[in-house]
Amino acid sequence: MTTTLRRIVRAVTQSGNDSVVRWRSGSREGQLIVLVLLALLDLVFFVISLWDYNRMPISGFYVPLLMGVLLLRFWPLVGLVAFTTVLGSITVISEGPLTTARITSICLMTFSITLLLWEASRHRSGLPGPLGEAMLVDLRNKLQSQSIVPPLPTGWRSQSAMRTAGGVNFAGDFLVANLSKDERRLEMVLVDVCGKGVGAGSQSLQFAGALGGLIGALPPLGLFAAANDFMMRQRWDDGFATAVHVLVDLRTGEYVITNAGHPPAMRWDAVAGEWIVDGARGMALGITDLPEFHQATGRLDHGDALMFYTDGVIESRTQGVTEGIEWLRQTARSAVTSGFENAPKRILAKVAHSHDDRAVLILDRRA
Helix, strand or coil, rough: HHHHHHHHHHHHHHHHHHHHHHHHHCCCCHHHHHHHHHHHHHHHHHHHHHHHCCCCCHHHHHHHHHHHHHCCCHHHHHHHHHHHHHHHHHHCCCCCCCCCCCCHHHHHHHHHHHHHHHHCCCCCCCCCCCHHHHHHHHHHHHHHHHHHCCCCCCCCEEEEEEEEECCCCCCCEEEEECCCCCCCCCEEEEEEECCCCHHHHHHHHHHHHHHHHHHHCCHHHHHHHHHHHHHHHHHCCCCCCCCEEEEEEEECCCCEEEEEECCCCEEEEECCCEEEECCCCEECCCCCCCCEEEEEEEEEECCCCCEEECCCHHHCEEEEEHHHHHHHHHHHHCCCCCCCHHHHHHHHHHHCCCCCCCCEEEEEEEC
């Protein structure tokens, strides 16, 4: 008996999970299941209301309607609204003469239903709010997986920290990384798409997908040339981005930095105990068909590090680029006095303003 009960529970659980999966896919079958369940809930409320109106007044029908807005696409929602309206009308009429209170309830319910349908019709994805958000978040998570630097060979460590303007989960700053199969060549690109928060978030998602497919397949200058062509074709209103690319040989420590309008990188000199501003410069992506990119080369010895950051770290309404870079040099110097562990987070914690997205990336070669 116990085994049979377990099988029944397992079958019911599996059926429920399958129904949730079908609903999340936005399929007609999944929508039909939800519509039937909400219609049954309507019927339960209807029976209770006929038995005792005081226990289930017409306002109780708002519950399945609100659930429908969250779970149903537009046309299934229209069907639920029509069904609920019929049941609600029968409930009110069956209670005898219409009083002022009941007429007011009917008017408010009609207005609410109209508002709900208008809001549902504005979902351009054709999906209810939670499904559309889930799809967008899933896309963001898949693209952000490209920013996870793979485990590096012994002696190397990469750390990054990002914060968005206004605390939203979509930003114009992103990182794309790639480690060669032989674990010798590490490539990283830190990008800052023009704009802030959600406005730049959709553009950065699209741009991150493009860079994720190109990194590792093209040399640095070729990668930036292709990225610039991509930006030029998009014709965005704020159609430019700054980026910095670093290619590191993890065996020798030699590196090449390519800059496209991004704030200058910094190299930590373990002997001097100072952050040295890198000389690579260049034009931002998406401004002209043939931008000029500059490169700088160097070598990381044991104890040295490279730091990359976006302009949100150094610029503010009261602080220019030059002053911001000097402030960052001093702040980052203090942050790594006790070691590089969690240094990007400690640096971002010192940034007083939060009006722009900001990111810090540090690659260090352990002593």
